[in-house]
Amino acid sequence: DDAAIRPLMAAALACCDADATLPCVPRSARLAVLRRLLSAGAEPEANAAELRIDSPLLVCIGAAATDAAVVLIEGGADLRRCCVGGTRLPPMHLAAQLTQTDVVQALLSAGVGASSVTHPSRRSPLHMAAASPSPSAALLKLLLSHxxxxxxxxxxxxxPLRLLPTADSAHGHAATLAAVCAAVEALVGGGARVDLRDKSGHAFAEWQPHESVQLVAKKALAALKAHKAAPRLRPCSHPLYEPVAAQQGAAWTDDAAAAACMACARPFNEYFRRHHCRLFGTVVCDACSTKRALLPGLPAASGSAVRVCDAAYNMLAMLDEVAEVEEAEAKAAKARTDALSAQRQQVVERLEQKAQAKADEKRRQLLAEGRGAGRPSTGSRHTEQSRAASAAASSASEAMAALHQRGEKLANLNDKVAQLGHDAEDFYAMTKKLRQQAERNSRWF
Structure with a gap:
């Protein structure tokens, strides 16, 4: 019956909402049914045209069932059939809008072009991916590479640059801020120009908030990792659309080699002067190099602060903050080690005092027993003295054994406390190494 839902559509719907309808059937089994139907010759579009509904592929993409969508793409689904209602997006644009990188990769492998546009919006998959509330830099790079x-x-x-969410609308959401900044760098790295103007006459460099995208990303990542206030960095005058900090150590750039500011892309002229960043050697404008800083290796007492660009200033400020945090953590670790040593010494002293007091008490008891015995006769006195001496010797042996056992316990305790101190030092060294590794992985310079 053409008016009924066919098995392939039913299998696709089961993959989309199976947790609610078929909780006892594992997902691998549902995908296996979908593959079995396709291999048996089932029509990938089912009867979507007769029922005037979305195709199984569009249904799976809309429900974020990416694994089922990939199976349908590989099974020969119509890759250009648009949604029935709403924006009438094809699978590629819908997957890009929902940032489904796996589905986009499968569509590209199946021959769908990365530059295909929709009507009447004339938007490409790159436009749709950039306009997502939380853009994916990996998806943008994938589309650009194709x-x-x-x-x-x-x-x-x-x-696409203009369609990215603004930092203001994402204020307070560190993950969104980091995604937007990564998307900016992905697009610019793929050839997007920030100096091109839209119909309103605005360029991206003017529209973007007056804060370095790398700085926003750094603050966002810091908030994500530490769950506390971001580093005390100053805002930049312009967005740094080029990874200027990556040029650290490069040769000094000649004035003639830079026709425009290497930070904001504004062309130089007789009224718009060139300046050099003393750390990176790049040519920047006055607005992008308003900061002064003491460079590493220069004596702080000389007070010879030199001109640096905003990227260099923020990098130096970030390094200073990291050094302050590491110094504070080192002091805290030393304080913990000293406290452990003091506690260990106190425990050892208390145990020694208790052992000495117990030995003295035992000795006094033995002396009291020997003196308290009567003197009825010489023989009995000799016998009693022998017994007292034997008892005293036995008690002394027991006391010595007890002291020896307690000494062994004290030695073991001392070793454990020392091992605890070493473990604390190793733990601090490991955390410091992990922090430095994470800093290197997330550092934008």
Missing amino acids: GANPNAVDAAGSR
Whole structure:
């Protein structure tokens, strides 16, 4: 019956909402049914046209059932069939809008172009991925690597850079801020130009908030990792659309080699002067190099602060903060080690005092027993003295054995306390190493 849902559509729906309808059936089994139907010759579009509903592929993409969507793509589903209602997006644009990288990869492998556009919005998959509330830098790089045009305009005259969520709308959400900053760097790294203007006459460099995208990313990652206030860094005058900090150690850039500011891309002229960053050697404008800093290796007492660009200043400020944190943690670790040593010494002294007091008490008891015995006769006195001496010797042996056993316990305790101190030092060294590794992985310079 054409008016009924066919088995393939039912299998696709089961993959989308199976946790509620078929909780006892594992997902691998549901995907196996879908593959079995496709291999048996089931129509990938089922009867979507007759029922005027979305195809199984679009249903799976909309429900975020990416594994089922990939199975349908590999099974020959129609890759250009659009949604029935709403924006009428094809699978590629819908997957890009929902940041489903695996589905986009499968569609690209199946031959769908990365620069295909929709009507009438004229948006490409790159536009849709950039306009996502939480853009994926990995998805943007994937589309760019397959030939997507980073400077293409849609029907409204907007480019992918302009469609990214603003930092203001993402304020307070560190993960979104980090995603936006990574998306900016992915697009610019793929050839997006920040100096191109849209229909309103604004360029991305003017639209972007007056704060370095790398600085925003650094603050976002710091908030994610530490769950506390971000480092005390100053805002930059312009967004640094080039990874200027990566040029650290490069040769000094000649004035003639830079026709525009290497930070904000504004062209130089007779009124817009060039300046050099003394750390990176890059040529920047006055607005992008308003800070002064003491460079590493220069004596702090000389007070010879030199001009640096915003990226260099923020990097130096961040390194200072990291050094302060490491110094504070080192002091805290030393204080903990000293406290453990003091506690160990106190425990050893108390145990020694208790052992000495017990031995003295035992000795007094033995002396009292020997003196308290009567003197009825010489023989009995000799016998009693022998017994007292034997008892005293036995008690002394017991006391010595007890002292020896207690001494062994004290030695073991001393070793354990010392091992605890070494473990604390090793733990601090490990955490410091992990922090430095994480800092290197997340550092934008």
